[in-house]
Structures are given as structure tokens and as C-alpha cells.
Amino acid sequence: MPKHNPATGPNRATRTIAQAITWLDKGFSRVYGAGANPLYHTGPLAIWMLLVAVITGVYLVFFYELSHPFESVAWLQSQPVWGRWIRALHRYSSDGAVVLTTLHVIRMFVQGRRWGPRMMAWLSGGLLLAALLLVGWTGFVMVWDGQGQLIAVAGARLLDSLPLFTEPVGRGFVKPELIGPSFFFINLFLHLALPLAMTGLLWWHTIRLSRPGWFPPRLLMWWSLGALTLLSVAAPPGLAGKADLLGVPSPGEVDLFYNFWLLAGAVVSPGWQMALWVGLWLALMAVPWLSRPWPAARRPESWVDQRHCDGCLQCYLDCPYNAIRMVPPPSEGVGQSPGRQKDHDVAWVETRLCVSCGICSASCSPMVIGPPGRTGRDQWHQAAALAKKAASLDHRPAIAVILCANALSPGERAALTGPDRLGWQVDCSGEIHPQTVAYLLAHGLDGVLVAACPPAGCQNREGSRYLEERLSGRRDPGQKAKVDPLRVDLQWAESGDLPRLKAAMAGFETRLRELESPSKPKRGHP
Amino acid sequence: MMTPSQPKVPWLRWAARLTLTAALLTGLVWVSHTPFGTRPAQGVLRLAGRMVAGKVSVCRDSTPQELASLPPHQRKKKVCKSRLFSYTLRVAVDGTLLADDRLDPPGLSHDRPIYVQKEFALAAGEHRLALELEPDGEDETGVAISGPRPPGYRLYRKITLHPGRVMLVWLDEKQGEFHVMGEESADTP
Numbered sequence A: 001m002p003k004h005n006p007a008t009g010p011n012r013a014t015r016t017i018a019q020a021i022t023w024l025d026k027g028f029s030r031v032y033g034a035g036a037n038p039l040y041h042t043g044p045l046a047i048w049m050l051l052v053a054v055i056t057g058v059y060l061v062f063f064y065e066l067s068h069p070f071e072s073v074a075w076l077q078s079q080p081v082w083g084r085w086i087r088a089l090h091r092y093s094s095d096g097a098v099v100l101t102t103l104h105v106i107r108m109f110v111q112g113r114r115w116g117p118r119m120m121a122w123l124s125g126g127l128l129l130a131a132l133l134l135v136g137w138t139g140f141v142m143v144w145d146g147q148g149q150l151i152a153v154a155g156a157r158l159l160d161s162l163p164l165f166t167e168p169v170g171r172g173f174v175k176p177e178l179i180g181p182s183f184f185f186i187n188l189f190l191h192l193a194l195p196l197a198m199t200g201l202l203w204w205h206t207i208r209l210s211r212p213g214w215f216p217p218r219l220l221m222w223w224s225l226g227a228l229t230l231l232s233v234a235a236p237p238g239l240a241g242k243a244d245l246l247g248v249p250s251p252g253e254v255d256l257f258y259n260f261w262l263l264a265g266a267v268v269s270p271g272w273q274m275a276l277w278v279g280l281w282l283a284l285m286a287v288p289w290l291s292r293p294w295p296a297a298r299r300p301e302s303w304v305d306q307r308h309c310d311g312c313l314q315c316y317l318d319c320p321y322n323a324i325r326m327v328p329p330p331s332e333g334v335g336q337s338p339g340r341q342k343d344h345d346v347a348w349v350e351t352r353l354c355v356s357c358g359i360c361s362a363s364c365s366p367m368v369i370g371p372p373g374r375t376g377r378d379q380w381h382q383a384a385a386l387a388k389k390a391a392s393l394d395h396r397p398a399i400a401v402i403l404c405a406n407a408l409s410p411g412e413r414a415a416l417t418g419p420d421r422l423g424w425q426v427d428c429s430g431e432i433h434p435q436t437v438a439y440l441l442a443h444g445l446d447g448v449l450v451a452a453c454p455p456a457g458c459q460n461r462e463g464s465r466y467l468e469e470r471l472s473g474r475r476d477p478g479q480k481a482k483v484d485p486l487r488v489d490l491q492w493a494e495s496g497d498l499p500r501l502k503a504a505m506a507g508f509e510t511r512l513r514e515l516e517s518p519s520k521p522k523r524g525h526p
Numbered sequence B: 001m002m003t004p005s006q007p008k009v010p011w012l013r014w015a016a017r018l019t020l021t022a023a024l025l026t027g028l029v030w031v032s033h034t035p036f037g038t039r040p041a042q043g044v045l046r047l048a049g050r051m052v053a054g055k056v057s058v059c060r061d062s063t064p065q066e067l068a069s070l071p072p073h074q075r076k077k078k079v080c081k082s083r084l085f086s087y088t089l090r091v092a093v094d095g096t097l098l099a100d101d102r103l104d105p106p107g108l109s110h111d112r113p114i115y116v117q118k119e120f121a122l123a124a125g126e127h128r129l130a131l132e133l134e135p136d137g138e139d140e141t142g143v144a145i146s147g148p149r150p151p152g153y154r155l156y157r158k159i160t161l162h163p164g165r166v167m168l169v170w171l172d173e174k175q176g177e178f179h180v181m182g183e184e185s186a187d188t189p
Helices: A012-032 A038-061 A069-078 A080-110 A116-143 A146-160 A169-173 A181-205 A218-234 A270-285 A314-318 A376-391 A410-416 A434-442 A463-471 A498-516 B010-032 B064-069
Strands: A252-254 A324-327 A346-349 A399-404 A421-426 A447-452 A488-492 B034-036 B043-051 B055-061 B078-084 B086-093 B096-103 B114-122 B125-136 B153-161 B166-172 B177-181
Touching: A012 A038, A012 A080, A012 B010, A038 A080, A038 A181, A038 A218, A069 A080, A069 A116, A080 A116, A080 A218, A080 B010, A116 A146, A116 A181, A116 A270, A146 A169, A146 A252, A146 A270, A169 B114, A218 B010, A314 A324, A376 A421, A376 A434, A399 A410, A399 A498, A410 A421, A410 A498, A434 A447, A434 A463, A447 A463, A447 A498, A463 A488, A488 A498, B010 B034, B043 B086, B043 B125, B043 B153, B086 B114, B096 B114, B125 B166, B153 B166, B153 B177
Parallel strands: A399 A421, A399 A447, A447 A488, B043 B166
Antiparallel strands: A252 B034, A324 A346, B043 B114, B055 B078, B086 B096, B086 B125, B125 B153, B166 B177
16 A cells, blocks of 8 residues: 555545545435434444443343353343343444444545554554454354354364464364353453453543544434334344254354454465455554655644743643643743743643644634644735735625635535635634634625535534634634624535535625625624 | 535435435344355264374484584483374275375474364265374484384274264274264254
């Protein structure tokens, strides 16, 4: 996998997957609403599914007998409400966890959230995925039906292909007398211990986030739980008959979410299978190194001009990645204006944690923090240039269109701008400083339309939400900026939304013309 | 300030939600219960066993160079290593040779037990089985192994394989013979 060349960007396969995800996002947003789009919450939903599996699993384990594993599960299966349905919910929520985790991995990959400060989350995620599949394996073996026997024997063959064991693991499955409670005890221990280990991994996975979203929105939680409960009642999984080590295992059906690896067994030898799966997992773990962009293509981290930091804490509070610390001010003479020793802490960016999202740029009233070229002051200069252009426009109303690079494709961004609509592209809508928008409105622009990702779909977690709060004056420094809400149109946008955005633009222009008419107040703050 | 991109009719939105959720759940159930494998028409002959007999010492004379390189108190005229005998496994069914394998004891010193674990899918029905497990008098390099030769094991008999069933031929080293398990079919009461 080559490193990204800044000239070519991500390769074609990555772009294709990204496009597919964008369309899926859009489709799901239309159905569920952007706020409850499950594709925007794959990580928290996977955790929610695991929690459901843990709660149902704790209940089920009380009925599990190590000396009669199959018989105890069969008894549970014969009890409709408190046996079969709970077991079904345990199974389907576990399946859901695998699906959502896989979608989460793909999503993070195509969004480039896999290297640099996010490497730790990627690596812990890879370990979590492996642990999840192992937990599933032990769970199916616990039942000790045909499927359990099939994967136990096939798994033993994979292990025996490694030159690690002097006594073959598969020897335990040669005849029925060799399998006893001790085997099922070890299996049960792993089935309980691995989820505990996963809790630690989850903590590691989210340690670098300021406000990790452990759970999805409530609507999504209850909707998914209700749907799986209905499914458990309507189509509970059956039992394939007790494992028989003197019979050829033929369960009739398998759960491919966990036991997909059996498919390779029909084609290649256990040794090659092991090489394939271990190789794929190692490749997944190596993604942060293999696919990191060229240094020239990396966006520089934020920095602070500590001489002008007023210590308001807003950037420290806003940073989604815990990358900003408040530190004592530098001593006089070191990065300090002469004779003006500060009596408060100042912001400091821990660059190894900074993903260059630019959200801090918009947090800062004195505009002294942000990635180089994207600070509030840099935006101010760009706004001044736009205002100059707007002054030479004959077309009215004069509109500035601020476009989030993550929300729309380059072609869509180009289609929304033109000679009469002054375009301004930002890396994340969370970096748009409200003072800049106020400046544009005060210097010749009649309106500002912002197209940003829906808050739940923001690639920098909180950028879109902060933008909305700042422009509406509910978050500093938006309260000071006093942006006229009638002259700002904030549109949540995803790729494919061009027709809707064009219609919104037309409606916005009409609204601005009405505001300019003599019968209505020209500007104001209702 | 913002425009939601959802169907404007509430019942249509809920209908779409229900339809999409039902489709996703259908996919979940389908993958969760993917048909896999059919009951095989063949039977399986499984060989299994563990052998630890035949521990011998393989010795050779130390070379003058080796002796010179060691301190006087460590010099031994003979260098000996304990190891187990290798075996040769031959399996023939109805006169057809299915396996003719040399089984070397695992481990760097070849002193770990030999495990036999093999499976052969065969047509259901009656077969003549000839099974021989004989100690091999030579090591991996072809050098003769001196020492008392361990016993070999042989089994010649008719077997009946049932569809989808495993017949286990199990080496009991203590009793020095093969045991056969699973001759009865699954339907046998």
C-alpha cells in the first residue's frame, strides 16, 4: 500500500469506497435523519451492541453447565421468553457488533483517521476486532452443537498448522472421552475474560478524545434494541444437534459474521488459512504506517501566539482531541511582550495529539491559535479579500459561500460558486471564526451561506455543532461576534445534495432581496 | 438557519425507516444462518495415537578438535543424545496405499512423543484395512539408530464405514494394540 502522494491523493479504490460510503450516508440520513443516522454512529452503536450482548450473556451464563453444555443450552432453547429469545438477542447483538465494527473500520480508513495522533485508536481498534472475533469463537464452541464442533475442530487445525505445540491441539477432539468440563471451563473463562479485556481496550481506544461518545443517540439505542428484540422473537436461532466427535460435523448453517473463516477451509490448507488471516490482521495493524500521507501532504498542527493569549480557556474546552493544555505563561523575555508579564495560564498545543482540525481557530477571540494559514487572523485576511471582490460585484445580493471540504465533492463545490457567488473552502466547518462571518456581513456581503457536514457526521467530531452554536451566539466567541442570523444560511450538506443546496441558495437570495427592500429593516438582530 | 434533508411527510419517513430496518434485519438473519455444508455421503477413517516408546541414546565419538576446544573437566570421549525412534506409517484400504509416511519425533532433540492424527474420507460400506506402524531403524539423516527396537503395531481387518460417521482407529500404546471405535452407525440404537 503506497503512501499517499500529495499530487494524486488517495488511490482509486479508496475514493470509490469513500464515494459509496457518502451515498450510503446520504441515503440513511434521508431515512433516519442525520442525527440518528446509524452510519454516523458505528462506533458507539457497536459498543451498545456489545453492552446488550454482555447483559444478556451474564443472564445466560447462570444456566450454563460445564458438565452438560449442550443440554443446558437446549433447555434454555426450550424456554421461549426467558431462554430462546434472550439467547437470540445475545446472538444477534453480537452479530450487530461485528457488522458495526467492520463498518467503523472502513469508515475510519477512508476518512484518513488512521495515522499520526489517531494511530493509537487504530491499533487498539484492531486488537478490539480480533478480541471480538475470538469471543465469538468461544461463544459458538460453548453451545457444543454441530456448529460449535465444526469451528472447534477447524480452529484446532489452524492452531496445529503453527509449529508451536508439541502436542496437537486437535488431539482433544479425536474422540468424545477427551472432551470434558475442563475444556468447557477454559472456553467459558475466555468467553468472560476477553470482554473484560475489551473494556480496557475500549478505554485505550478513546483515551485521546475529550468527550468520547460511548453511546449513540437515545432514539438509535432504543430503535436498534427494539428491532433486535423483534427479530429475536420472530426468528430465533436454532440448535444444530449435539456435537458428535464420531460424526462428520454438518451443522447445516453457520453464522458467517464470526465464522467467515470457514469458507477458506474449502479452498486452502490450514497452514495457508492461518497465514491468510494472520497476514490480513497484521496488514490491518500496519495501516497507520503503510498508508500515512507524505510529509508534504500533512496539514501542519496548530500553534499558539502565547504573547496574545488571554487565557479564556475556550480553545482548551473546545478541542475534541485533548491536544491543548493551559500552561504557565512564558517568563518575561521569552515569547513575551516586554514589561507585560501575564497573570494567567496560556494555551499550549501538544502537537503529537493535534490532528489539525482547526476547531481551535474559531474558539479564540484574539485569533492567536490555529493551524498555520488557518487561524482566525488568516481567515480575517481572506475575508478582507472576499469583501474587496464583493465590492466590485454588480450582482445583488452578494453572497459568500463557505464550503466544508468534507461535505461536498470538488465538482459540487465548484457548482455552488461562481462570479456572483464568492466561494471560500475550509478544511472543516468548525474552523470558521464567527468574527470572520460578521466581518463579511459588515463589509459589503449581503449574506453568507455555509455548507457543512451534519453534526453527527463531522469528521472532527464536534466541528459542525460548534459552528452552529457559534453562529447563533450560543458559544463563545459567537456571543461577541453578533452575527445577523437573517443573513446567514447554514446548510447541513452531504455529497449528492447539490440540487437541494441550489434550491436553498435561491431561497436565501430571495430572502436577502426581501431584506433589502425599503419596506423591511435592512439589518438587525431579532 | 438550517434545512433538514428528510422526506417532509412524517408517515412516509416512518415507513421508510421501518422498511430499511426490516431489510437490514433480513440481511442480518440471512448471514447469521448461512447454509453451510451438507451431510456427507462418505464415511471417515480417523487414525490417532501417541507413542513414547523406544527412547534410545544416539552416541558418536568426539573429534580431537572438539576435545581440544573444551576445558579438561568437560571433555567426554562420546557425545550422546537421547531421542525416540522414528516410525513409518502405512495405511492401505482395499489394497490401495493411502499413506506411507515417515513420522519423526518432534522437538529439537527428537525426544517428544509422536502424535498420529490422520483422516481419510472413504466411500461408505465395507473395506479391507491394512495398517502398519513400524519403527524405523534410521534417523533423519539416514544414520542407523542403535538400541533396543520398540515394537511395531499392525491392524488387518474388515471395517464398515457409514455415511457421515467417523471410524476411529486408536493406538493404545500401553496395551500395544489398536482399538476401533465408531463401527456402529448413528442410527444404531
